Amino acid sequence: MDKFEVKLDQAARAAWLSYVGGLTQDEIAAQLGVSRPGVQRLLSLARQEGLIKVHIDHPISSCMALGRALGERFGLGYCDVVPANPDAPESAAFYLAVAGARRLSHFVEQSEPLTLALGAGRSVRAAVEALDRIERPQHRFVSLIGNVARDGSANRFDAVMALADKTGGERFLLPAPVVAESVEEKRALLDQRLFKAIGAVAAVSRAAFIGVGRIDRQATLYQDHFISQAELDELLALEAVGELLGWPLNEWGELIECSITRRVTSLALTAFSQQTMVAIAGGRDKAPAILAALRGGWLKGLITDEAAARYVLDAP
Structure with a gap:
């Protein structure tokens, strides 16, 4: 997707919010x-490119409707839904x-110093990689999840290092x-001065x-060797459907005690x-986990795709 197509998507979103959603320009800006x-x-670009007719003539229109429905149902500050082509899942x-x-650039581009927290995983790392380079040495980026696997290898999908670079x-x-490995090991880690320092940075x-x-x-x-086969079996036996930062959730978004x-x-x-x-996740396979996170009220923002959005909205 080149820069003009990205701008056209933004124009379609603005047009939908204005002409269908009825939002003011200040509300659309937010x-x-x-x-x-x-x-x-x-809005001028949308008119110039012929997007505004009787309806918004762009695939993003249905995505905007899905995003608004999800936002209203789960009380989200925003929900961005992107197209999902079943014949080309990699496009989603x-x-x-x-x-x-x-969404990341809204924070990163600010000139005032700020701290931004990041999880790990393919979607978060891909979002960071899609960012343009910009000099912001005044910002701080902190990880919310451990970056070491059981075998001692580093997390391949760490996003903090990539964003800092x-x-x-x-x-x-x-x-x-x-x-x-044990409750005792966790206590020892949490008692470390360095661990507490990282928590203090994340808190702000x-x-x-x-x-x-x-x-x-x-x-x-x-798959990435953070838990064992026996631990996965335990989670499945307890009817876990998803996890946020390694914390397992049941279908209602409740933390599972185990x-x-x-x-x-x-x-x-x-x-x-x-x-x-804010969660960045999509795909039909992840939809039950996304639904759980929303039901649990853990999220204030969501970036997902049509496949996951339709599954969530169809759920009772």
Whole structure:
């Protein structure tokens, strides 16, 4: 997708919010993370390119409707839904990364120093990679989840290092496995001065961008060697459907109490109740996990695709 196509998508979103959603230009500016003159330019582009007729003549129109429905149903500050072509599933991942990068850039491009928290995973890393390079050495980026697997290997989908490299900002990594070997090991990690320092940085973050993990036989936690086969079996027996930062959730978004949650080293989800936690995740396979995260009220923002959005909205 070139820069003009990205701008055209933005114009379609602005047009939908204005002509279908009935929002004011100030409200649209807040939704899209642009200035009021920026909204005016987007609406002008939409008219110039013939997008505005009796209806918004662009595939993004149905996505906007899905996003608004999800936002209203789950009380989200915003929900971006990108197209999902069943014949080309890789295209949805690309659009998801572009949409995630657009939301990330709203924070990264600010000149005032800020702290941004990040989870790990393919979608979050892809969003960071889709960002343009910009010098922001005044910013701090902090990890919310351990970056070490059981075998000692580093997390391939860490996003903090990539974002710091693109901006020159400070980086703060959580030096721990996602799941400790024992409760005693977790206590020892949490008592470390370095671990507490990372938590203090995360506590003042403006927003947190995280992934959503599925819990099934193809669970990322298992595939990337963060949990064992026996631990995966335990989660499945307890009817876990997804996880946020390694914390397992049932279908209603409730944290599951088990031997694994007693050893998860990630910062507690409840610590972010007053902050903007945004999930970047899509696909039919992840839809039950996304639904659980929404039902649990953990998210204030969501960037997803049509396949997941339709599944969530069709759920009772």
